[in-house]
Amino acid sequence: MADLYGAGWIDNRSYGCARTGSGATHQVGDCGFSPRIKEILPDPFPNFGRLDAASKATCYSVALALEDAGLAHPLACGEGVGIIGASQAGCARSDVRYYKDYIDSGRASGLSNFFIYTLPSSPVSEASIHFGLQGPLLYTGGTENIFAGCAALAMELIENQEASVMLAGESGPEGALFMVLAARSSMEQAPWRSGAETMAVLRQGGSFPHIARKLADIGNKIVP
Structure with a gap:
């Protein structure tokens, strides 16, 4: 079974890294959260402003997860690194925004x-484009405990x-939590938590900060 090497989360009040315990609070912005972008995404991110709230939350969380696992971003070699995301709401909010703009502005001037x-x-x-991930890319939806299913996949x-390495997480307009899962043979450092833990x-289940705290509360022992 693959093991956990780090996790990063963000919601409309705070963000942080689960393993190192670093993080901060921030003020709520137009997209539900507005941390100082350079604190989380120090590398240039072209057109970041056009992203919808769920995409911003995903990119923030992935950056924090990679940092927590001790991996640089963008990755120098992302060939074996993939990502799988889950969401209960899907893209419903973005669907509404798109069709509202289409109705208000028409086909000619609507924002494509x-x-x-x-x-x-x-x-x-x-996230895959920005962080140089070249492995599998998947999305899964559902209504009950979809994060666990996402991580299992x-x-x-x-x-x-x-x-060799997978980023797995759940995201939505209000925030995201992503974790770095990997085979021990592909990482230089020891795992933070076993796959079973x-x-x-x-x-x-629980909120993103709650899950991060529960992972941190396990202790330092790694189950073989």
């Missing part, structure tokens, strides 16, 4: 940039050697 975010896979696609891809926490 809104259209790409009517695809629920857009948040993980934006990521671990299965690693076990089947379809990827990680899945036990995810099956309990």
